[in-house]
Amino acid sequence: xxxxTVALRHVRPRTITxxxxxxxxxxxxxxxxxxxxxxxxxxxxxxxxxxxxDADHILAGPSWSHPFGFxxxxxxxxxxxxxxxxxxxxxxxxxxxxxxxxxLPIGVIAGYFGGVVDNLLMRPIDLLLALPALLxxxxxxxxxGPGELVALFAIAxxxxxxxxxxVRSSVLAVSRELYVEGARARGVSHARTIWSxxxxxxxxxxVVQASVLAGFxxxxxxxxxxxxxxxxxxxxxxxxxxxxxxxxxxxAPWADIFPGLAxxxxxxxxxxxxxxxxxxxxxxGISG
Amino acid sequence: MSVRTRYVATRVALTVPTLLAMSLFxxxxxxxxxxxxxxxxxxxxxxxxxxxxxxxxxxxxxPLVSQYFSWLGGIFRGDLGQDYISHESLTQLLRERIPVTxxxxxxxxxxxxxxxxxxxxxxxxxxxxGKATASIFTIAGISIPDxxxxxxxxxxxxxxxxxxxxxxxxxxxxxxLQNLRYMTLPVLTLATGEAAYILRTTRxxxxxxxxxxxxxxxxxxxxxxxxxxxxxxxxTASLPIVTVAGIQFGVLLGGAIVVETLFGLPGVGKxxxxxxxxxxxxxxxxxxxxxxxxxxxxxxxxxxxxxxLNPRLGEERA
Numbered sequence: 165x166x167x168x169t170v171a172l173r174h175v176r177p178r179t180i181t182x183x184x185x186x187x188x189x190x191x192x193x194x195x196x197x198x199x200x201x202x203x204x205x206x207x208x209x210x211x212x213x214x215x216x217x218d219a220d221h222i223l224a225g226p227s228w229s230h231p232f233g234f235x236x237x238x239x240x241x242x243x244x245x246x247x248x249x250x251x252x253x254x255x256x257x258x259x260x261x262x263x264x265x266x267x268l269p270i271g272v273i274a275g276y277f278g279g280v281v282d283n284l285l286m287r288p289i290d291l292l293l294a295l296p297a298l299l300x301x302x303x304x305x306x307x308x309g310p311g312e313l314v315a316l317f318a319i320a321x322x323x324x325x326x327x328x329x330x331v332r333s334s335v336l337a338v339s340r341e342l343y344v345e346g347a348r349a350r351g352v353s354h355a356r357t358i359w360s361x362x363x364x365x366x367x368x369x370x371v372v373q374a375s376v377l378a379g380f381x382x383x384x385x386x387x388x389x390x391x392x393x394x395x396x397x398x399x400x401x402x403x404x405x406x407x408x409x410x411x412x413x414x415x416a417p418w419a420d421i422f423p424g425l426a427x428x429x430x431x432x433x434x435x436x437x438x439x440x441x442x443x444x445x446x447x448x449g450i451s452g
Numbered sequence: 453m454s455v456r457t458r459y460v461a462t463r464v465a466l467t468v469p470t471l472l473a474m475s476l477f478x479x480x481x482x483x484x485x486x487x488x489x490x491x492x493x494x495x496x497x498x499x500x501x502x503x504x505x506x507x508x509x510x511x512x513x514x515p516l517v518s519q520y521f522s523w524l525g526g527i528f529r530g531d532l533g534q535d536y537i538s539h540e541s542l543t544q545l546l547r548e549r550i551p552v553t554x555x556x557x558x559x560x561x562x563x564x565x566x567x568x569x570x571x572x573x574x575x576x577x578x579x580x581x582g583k584a585t586a587s588i589f590t591i592a593g594i595s596i597p598d599x600x601x602x603x604x605x606x607x608x609x610x611x612x613x614x615x616x617x618x619x620x621x622x623x624x625x626x627x628x629l630q631n632l633r634y635m636t637l638p639v640l641t642l643a644t645g646e647a648a649y650i651l652r653t654t655r656x657x658x659x660x661x662x663x664x665x666x667x668x669x670x671x672x673x674x675x676x677x678x679x680x681x682x683x684x685x686x687x688t689a690s691l692p693i694v695t696v697a698g699i700q701f702g703v704l705l706g707g708a709i710v711v712e713t714l715f716g717l718p719g720v721g722k723x724x725x726x727x728x729x730x731x732x733x734x735x736x737x738x739x740x741x742x743x744x745x746x747x748x749x750x751x752x753x754x755x756x757x758x759x760x761l762n763p764r765l766g767e768e769r770a
Contacts, residue, residue: 291473294751295744298706299724303740306728307482383597387710390599391725410603410714414611424600431595 189440192375195433203249210243214400226418233418236408241419245426248400253430255316255394256381260374262316263323268363268370270324271331275366276339276358286332289325297322298387305393312401315394319381330373334366341365368445372438379434386427402427459759467752471745475527478741479520482733483512510536510734523737532738537730542738546720550742553719555624556711557704559639561697564646569686569693571647572654577662577681586651593648599710602641606715609637619716638715642707646700653696657689664688691761698754702747 202209211229218238226233232241274285292300301318308314338344339362347357382402388394389403390410397404402423409420490506491498507513511522526533532542575586610618616637622630661667662685670680709721716722720739727735 291470291477294470294474294748295477295740296702296706296747298703298709299740299743302709302724302728303478303481303736306731306733306736379595386597387599390710391713392729406597406600406603413603413607417607420600420603420607424597424604427597427600428592428595431597432591435591435594 186440186443188436189444192433192436192438192440195429196437199249199430199433200253202246203253206243206246206250210240210246212240212243214239214244214247215398216240225416232422233416235405235416235419236412241405241422244400244405245402245423248402248405248423249426249430251312251395251399251401252382252385252403252427255312255319255385256378259316259319259381259385260323260378262320263327263377264370264374266320267324267327268331271328271370272335272358272363272366274328275332275335276354276362278336282332286328289328292321292325293329298384301384301388302391302393305388310388310393310396312395312399315385315388318388319384322384323377323381326377327370327373331366331370334369335362338362338366368441368447372442372446375434375441376438379431379438382427382430382434456759460756463752463755463759467748470748474744474748475524475741476520478737478744479523481740482737483516483519527741532741533734535732535735537732542735545723545735546739546742549718549720549723550746551624552621552717553705553708553712553721553743554746555635556638556642556708556717556719557701559635560642560646560704561701563639563643564650565697567643568647568650569654572651572693573658573681573686575651575655576658577677586655590648590652590655593645593651596645598641598645598707599714601644602637602711602714605637605641619714621717634715634717638711638717641714642704642711645707646704649700650693650697653693654689657692658685661685661689687761691758694754694757694761698751698757701750701754705743705747 206214216239218234218240220238221230221234222236222238224230224234224238230240230242232245235241235244270285270289274282295303300322301315304318304321305314344357344361347361348354385394385401386403386406389401390407392407395401395404405423406420406427409416409423413420490503490510490512494502494506504513511519523533530543532546534540535542535545571582571586571589574582606618609616617634618637621634624631658681662681666688667680667685670684671677675684705721708719709724711717712719712721713725720743724736724739724743726732727739
C-alpha cells in the first residue's frame, strides 16, 4: 500500500455510508430497503403462489425448488414469507407513521407552550402509558374485532404516547436555545417559529425512536396475529405463520423457524438503523 | 417531615388518582370505542331482541354514570362482577390466576437482572471477548420475538430432549419441584429479551459513570479496578437500571399474555385472551383493570426504590 492510498482513505470526507449515519445505520437501511423491495415485488420474486396447495407435499421438508419447505396445507413457505412481509411491514411502518403524524403535533405544542397546555395534553397521554402496551392493543381489538387495519391502529395507539413524550422532551430542550428566543424577539409568530426553528431541530430523537419502535411493531403485530387478533387467514402474515407453524412444530420445524427468522432479521435491521442514527440525530440522548 | 418522607407520601398519594383514572379509562374503553360489544359478542345471533335482552342483563342500558359508579362501588367491596358465561365470581377467578402471572413475571425479571446486570458491567469494563459476547446477546435477545423463542425452546427441551414438559401448570404451593419444571421454559422465554434490555441499560449507564470525575479520583487514590467498578460505579449506575426494570415490568406483563397462552399457564394473561375470544366483556374489563393496577403498583415501588437509591433526592427538592 502506498502512502497516497492511505492518505486518500483518511481524507475521503463524505461517503454514502457516512451520510446514512455510519456503518451500522447503513447496513440496517440496506437490509430494510431490500426487505421493502421483497415485499413490493413479492408477486414477481415468489417462486410459487402463496396460496397454491400441493396436497402431495404437506409438511414436506426443504428442497431445491422449495428451500423453506411446505406448511401444513402443502403451501410453499418461502413464497408465503415473501408475501407475509407485505402485511407485516405494512402494519409496522404504517403504525409508526400514524403515531408520528399524531404524536408530533401533540409533543411539539406541549413542549413549546408548556404550563397548562402541557398538562392538558400530556396527562391523558400518560394514562395510555400506564397500561402495558400489548394489553392496550388487545383490549382495543377485543372491542373492534380482529384484523390487520385494527392491529395497525392499535399499535399506533400504543406508540402515540411514547413518540409524543420523546418529541416533547426534545422540543423542551430546543425551545430554550438562543436562536428560538432570537426568532421570537424578531417578531416571528409562534407558528412560524415552531415550523422553521423548533421542529427541524427537535425531530432527530423522534426519528431514532420511531425506527426502533418500527422493529417492535413487527413483533407486536406477530404476537397479535399469533393470538388470532391480527391478520386473519388466509392473508399470509409472519405472526400467523408462526401460529400455524407452532401446531406442526415437531413434524415440520421449518414452517415455524423461517418466519421467525424473517421477523428477527427485520427487527435487527430496524435496531441497527435506530442505534446508528442515535449518535448522529440524538446527541442529547433523549430517545433513551 | 423529612424530604424523603414527603417524597414517599406524595408518590403514594399520587397513585390514587392514577388508579381512579385508569378505572374510568378501562370502563370507557369498552363503551366508547367504535363497535358494539354486545353485537360482536352475539355474532349472527344478534337479533334486535337478543341485543336488548343482553344489554339489559349486563346493565348496559343504564346511564353511563350510574354504570360506572356501581362498577366502581363493587370494586371497593372486592367484587369485580361476574363472568356471565360461567357465572363464576370474577374476583375468585382472578385470585386464582394472579399468583401464576406474578410468579412468571417476577421470576423472569429476577433472572433477567441476574444475567443482564453482570453482563452489562462486563460489557462496559471487561475484555474484548466479553464485550463482543454481550453485544451479540443484546442484538439477539432484543430481535427474537419472545413467543418464537418459546416455540424453539419447546421444540428442543420438550419435544426432542424430553427434559421438561411443554405445557401445563402445577401450583407452587402444591409441589414446588413440579412447579419449577413447568415454569422453567416460560421464564426462560420471557427473561431472555428482558435480560438483553437490562444489559443494554447497564452497559450505557456504567460507561457514562466510569467517565465521571469521582471514578478518576478513586483510581488516583489507588483503588483497585474491581473495587471501583463493583463497589462504587455500579451503585451510581444502578438508578437508570431500576427505572428501566420498573418500566419493563409492564412489558413483561404484556409478554406474559403471549407466554401464558403458549405454555398453557392459567394466569391473568391467558384469562384475558380467552375472554376476548369468547367476547366476555366483564372478564376483559376486570382483568385489564387488575393488570393495569399491578403495573401502577410496580411503578410506585420502582419510584420508591429510586428515592432510596438516589442520594441527591434531597438536594433536588430543596
